[in-house]
Amino acid sequence: MTGRRRRRAERPTRGAVVTGAVTAGVAGAAALGLLLAGCGGDGQDTGREQAADPSSSAPASASPSPSRSYALSKPPRAVPAVREHTAARGPGWRPAEDSRVLVRDDGLADEGRLLAGELGIDYGGDADARAGDVELDVAGGGPAESYTMTVRDGRVRITGADEAGAFYGTRTVKQSVRAQGRVPEGTVKDRPAKPQRGLMLDNARKPFTARWIEDRLREAADLKLNQFGLHFSDDQAFRIESDDHPEIVSEDALSKDEVRRILRLADSLHITVVPEIDSPGHLGAVIDAYPDLQLRDASGRATRGAIDIGNPASARLIDSLLREYAELFPGRSWHLGGDEYQALVKSDPEASYPRLAALARERYGADATVQDLATAWLNDRQETVEKAGKTTVKVWNDGLHPDGAVRPNRDREVEYWTGKEIGAREPREYLDDDWKVVNLNDEYLYYVLGEPNTFRYPTGRRIYEEWSPLVLRGTQPVPARYDDQILGGVFAIWCDQAEAQTPEQIATAIRLPLAALAQRVWDTERPLTWDQFAARARAVR
Structure with a gap:
């Protein structure tokens, strides 16, 4: 169900369908400036999704990265909700004119192109990363379909246990950008309960x-x-x-x-x-x-x-x-x-x-x-x-x-x-x-x-x-x-x-x-x- 798949040279994309909606959401969020930079919740999240609640499935870190410029982040808005989020202080990431999606595993080229089209940014292949980029990789070793996503220094890095896991990380990015204009600072560790x-x-x-x-x-x-x-x-x-x-x-x-x-x-x-x-x-x-x-x-x-x-x-x-x-x-x-x-x-x-x-x-x-x-x-x-x-x-x-x-x-x-x-x-x-x-x-x-x-x-x-x-x-x-x-x-x-x-x-x-x-x-x-x-x-x- 979740093993590595034979990749194809071409795939249907949905960039033309969703890019306008996603970028419109980005523009609206940008107008709020830094007020939203550290806020990853829905504005009314309670219980497990509050970063300060120790019972949360997306718990806050006890030692957030030091900064006095930003509020402590909340988990990105996604459905299903991410299972674990280590909060941090920082602006998070949002797509910009010079943002790119990069891949560190050849098998993720299709996933990279799809996300780039959905976000209205460029696909950069395996170019060197810079601030503003999203990187996709496969590391192996974790539970099937799991991924880790780190948002730091103006970049997003998604590492999947397999190609499916990396792909699901891109779904979290897409949904978070659509819902709140950006992806909050911090680290997500996510995996399915059922195969x-x-x-x-x-x-x-x-x-x-x-x-x-x-x-x-x-x-x-x-x-x-x-x-x-x-x-x-x-x-x-x-x-x-x-x-x-x-x-x-x-x-x-x-x-x-x-x-x-x-x-x-x-x-x-x-x-x-x-x-x-x-x-x-x-x-x-x-x-x-x-x-x-x-x-x-x-x-x-x-x-x-x-x-x-x-x-x-x-x-x-x-x-x-x-x-x-x-x-x-x-x-x-x-x-x-x-x-x-x-x-x-x-x-x-x-x-x-x-x-x-x-x-x-x-x-x-x-x-x-x-x-x-x-x-x-x-x-x-x-x-x-x-x-x-x-x-x-x-x-x-x-x-x-x-x-x-x-x-x-x-x-x-x-x-x-x-x-x-x-x-x-x-x-x-x-x-x-x-x-x-x-x-x-x-x-x-x-x-x-x-x-x-x-x-x-x-x-x-x-x-x-x-x-x-x-x-x-x-x-x-x-x-x-x-x-x-x-x-x-x-x-x-x-x-x-x-x-x-x-x-x-x-x-x-x-x-x-x-x-x-x-x-x-x-x-x-x-x-x-x-x-x-x-x-x-x-x-x-």
């Missing part, structure tokens, strides 16, 4: 343009999120161009060239894209083109969205799709889905689907059930994507079945969501069985269009004040001893009632919830009140 911090989009039920997705990637990167899930196949539609199976592709699908452009941007922003072809359920769009593969019960009734896992042709078709899209998405991550296979929600699956039950007994023994066929199906699909080079494989928690004659492959991650599902297993069952879990608690992290089935649009306040990675189901956390097994959290946009909101309305509505998620997975503490945090989140955009 997976993400946004997921249901692009199957509702089409989104490549440009809309790219805008969300840029916003996510500024919040130091590092994962983007793309759910592009479901009962309603299949939304990416296919060379091998064009018959399954729906209208308004993304072209493969558009997907490649999205992937290039994501890579440049240190975001891992996790594609998902959900199976053996949620395959309605694929089955529409292959009706003979539809699962039918004992009376011959079709089971919506469910493919016949007893038919060898079903596996051949889905494996063909997995191989095609594994090539399109070159990253190491893949989501197999596995949730809500309708054969397993029946009160008696063996009576409802006697042919599947007989096949299970034939393959796996007299006590085998339809559940064993479903588990074997996911195991086989995992083998397919692993042969295609995928090493991080995810499934939804209700696709992971306990006991049985067939056991699920252990080398996978569980994305837990089922807070509202009757009969769903509790999170502790997975944790006690030593699974690694990612939090997608549907009480807080599911943005479901139209709010069907008792869903309510999540708010930033609820996420910020009530949720943490330990709150996997409902509103109660699991014991802290499980913390290391919980890899992070993902905010999911599901488009069940696709016409309920426009893409623009969705983009606006998720901004504060996404910022709140970003804070709680970067640092599980709350350094500000909600009102202060919301004001800051608006200011740094």
Whole structure:
């Protein structure tokens, strides 16, 4: 997730979009002169963000650098808030006409050019540093994705443990300049609490343009999120161009060239894209083109969205799709889905689907059930994507079945969501069985269009004040001893009632919830009140 990446000669930049806004903020702050030079807070920060408060996650130094000209600095304004700040006295740094971004590691050239464009200053490559410059470097040795930023003598120096860490330091600079016109004097040491911090989009039920997705990637990167899930196949539609199976592709699908452009941007922003072809359920769009593969019960009734896992042709078709899209998405991550296979929600699956039950007994023994066929199906699909080079494989928690004659492959991650599902297993069952879990608690992290089935649009306040990675189901956390097994959290946009909101309305509505998620997975503490945090989140955009 966080290793050094193969850099590209070109990358999309956002300088043209944000430079005017950032430099306008700089001009406004400059008018305040030295009054703001030592002030890095929001003007109302309390608790941990006050430099004098010893309980702060960004504590002040006991021995600030000597100067009587400036107030003791406060932490830079950023979302998520920096975790540690050693205060100092000095003017801080703000972009000037002769400022440059310099790099001391060739792998950071793209990051340097991006920041220079965003701040409206020059990119100077590996030139000798002078006052007014920002330097980027990679030192290694620290926690993954961590960085140290020192502001002193009119310069900024960012040193990342890896390229991602250095990039996140540039996000802090950008946000601080946008919010307050400068970066305060002092030293920041910052690192994420959780390795997976993400946004997921249901692009199957509702089409989104490549440009809309790219805008969300840029916003996510500024919040130091590092994962983007793309759910592009479901009962309603299949939304990416296919060379091998064009018959399954729906209208308004993304072209493969558009997907490649999205992937290039994501890579440049240190975001891992996790594609998902959900199976053996949620395959309605694929089955529409292959009706003979539809699962039918004992009376011959079709089971919506469910493919016949007893038919060898079903596996051949889905494996063909997995191989095609594994090539399109070159990253190491893949989501197999596995949730809500309708054969397993029946009160008696063996009576409802006697042919599947007989096949299970034939393959796996007299006590085998339809559940064993479903588990074997996911195991086989995992083998397919692993042969295609995928090493991080995810499934939804209700696709992971306990006991049985067939056991699920252990080398996978569980994305837990089922807070509202009757009969769903509790999170502790997975944790006690030593699974690694990612939090997608549907009480807080599911943005479901139209709010069907008792869903309510999540708010930033609820996420910020009530949720943490330990709150996997409902509103109660699991014991802290499980913390290391919980890899992070993902905010999911599901488009069940696709016409309920426009893409623009969705983009606006998720901004504060996404910022709140970003804070709680970067640092599980709350350094500000909600009102202060919301004001800051608006200011740094």
